[in-house]
Amino acid sequence: MEFFETVNSRHSYRGPYTDAPVPDADLVKIVEAGIKAPSAANWQTTSFVIVNDPEVLNKIRALAPDIKGLNTCQALIAVVADGPEESPRPGLFFGVQDYAAATENMLLAITALGYASVWTEGMLARDDNARTVGDLLDVPSPKKVRVLLPVGVPAEPLADRGRKPFVERAHWNHWSK
Amino acid sequence: MEFFETVNSRHSYRGPYTDAPVPDADLVKIVEAGIKAPSAANWQTTSFVIVNDPEVLNKIRALAPDIKGLNTCQALIAVVADGPEESPRPGLFFGVQDYAAATENMLLAITALGYASVWTEGMLARDDNARTVGDLLDVPSPKKVRVLLPVGVPAEPLADRGRKPFVERAHWNHWSK
Numbered sequence: 001m002e003f004f005e006t007v008n009s010r011h012s013y014r015g016p017y018t019d020a021p022v023p024d025a026d027l028v029k030i031v032e033a034g035i036k037a038p039s040a041a042n043w044q045t046t047s048f049v050i051v052n053d054p055e056v057l058n059k060i061r062a063l064a065p066d067i068k069g070l071n072t073c074q075a076l077i078a079v080v081a082d083g084p085e086e087s088p089r090p091g092l093f094f095g096v097q098d099y100a101a102a103t104e105n106m107l108l109a110i111t112a113l114g115y116a117s118v119w120t121e122g123m124l125a126r127d128d129n130a131r132t133v134g135d136l137l138d139v140p141s142p143k144k145v146r147v148l149l150p151v152g153v154p155a156e157p158l159a160d161r162g163r164k165p166f167v168e169r170a171h172w173n174h175w176s177k
Numbered sequence: 178m179e180f181f182e183t184v185n186s187r188h189s190y191r192g193p194y195t196d197a198p199v200p201d202a203d204l205v206k207i208v209e210a211g212i213k214a215p216s217a218a219n220w221q222t223t224s225f226v227i228v229n230d231p232e233v234l235n236k237i238r239a240l241a242p243d244i245k246g247l248n249t250c251q252a253l254i255a256v257v258a259d260g261p262e263e264s265p266r267p268g269l270f271f272g273v274q275d276y277a278a279a280t281e282n283m284l285l286a287i288t289a290l291g292y293a294s295v296w297t298e299g300m301l302a303r304d305d306n307a308r309t310v311g312d313l314l315d316v317p318s319p320k321k322v323r324v325l326l327p328v329g330v331p332a333e334p335l336a337d338r339g340r341k342p343f344v345e346r347a348h349w350n351h352w353s354k
Contacts, residue, residue: 001179001180002178002179002180003178003179003180003183003285003286003289004206004210004286004289006180007210007213007282007285007286008213010213010215012215012219028343028347029181031343031346031347032343033181033184035340035341035343035346035347036184036185036187036340037281038187038189038281038284038296040296040298040299042189042338044340044341044346046346047346047347047348048346048347048348049347049348049349049350049351049352050347050348050349050350051350052349052350053350056350056351094298096273096274096277097273097277097280097296097298098277100273100274100275100277100278100281101277101278101280101281101296103274103278104214104215104277104278104281104282105184105281105285107215108180108184108282108285109180109181109184112180112181119215119217119274119278121217121271121274122217137348137350137351137352138351138352139352140352161219163212163213163221164212164221166205166208166209166212169208169212169221169223169224169225170205170208170212170224170225170226170227171224171225171226171227171314172226172227172229173226173227173228173229173230173233173314174226174233174314174315175226175314175315175316175317
């Protein structure tokens, strides 16, 4: 898919997925796009756990039975960030920027391949869910699961929630009041 | 440009730019890609100041005379994040994730249009540079300039710094030791 068409077609999808499978080869392409994202000083602080084993999927689903996409997706990608204490240069940490750039690359790759997804981070910030999912996936501390990306063929049309107009978000040379 | 080709062609470019101009229409396309990035709860916490006035560019350049790209680029985009205290839901803040996703969309758009760039954040974290650039661009506090993206036609070939192999970054269903 053409790049700008991909950007314009990506929408946060919160509905159910069909039971069409997601081939391993597509999951690899998606995660490779995540790996290709830039990271501060090329430290590559982001890792990925691809989940398509129904048993593991079901354990994650049990934590958020209200999230439709998570409960019907054929696969998901857990985005894992290094802990600040793992930084090669103590006191310097750009791990959030790194995993966010990788996540955005994967959301676009998911779109380009005809699937849908949504950046799922809030449910991990609640309770002890990040640690619980990390334990389920054997993620070693201090690394932390920061985002879950469901992957699947959407069963419903994607909705565009819209954006504020360009003139409210962008300025030329000086912030315009 | 095709999406995966765009992802594979994007490299952090730290060399000088040619004096080929960057038309306003291209800068708008790049920033529109940033606007289209997802943001938590669609709060749209990221703003953009497009800088192509040579006088303003020179003032920013004076802060980092050692950064080749910044000193030769025909335009740059200042990525501005809301302050945490501006969050619609106090205590909840995903502003870093938001501006990082927008920045990645713009880096890919810059690539798709045949230009080069590099995520420039470290120099803003040093000294009081973020505030100084913010003041130059009239960015109202508590919003903060977090990233500068130079935009231009690269004068030298782009280099791929490489990535750790897939098996070191990605795992299937469980973290493999």
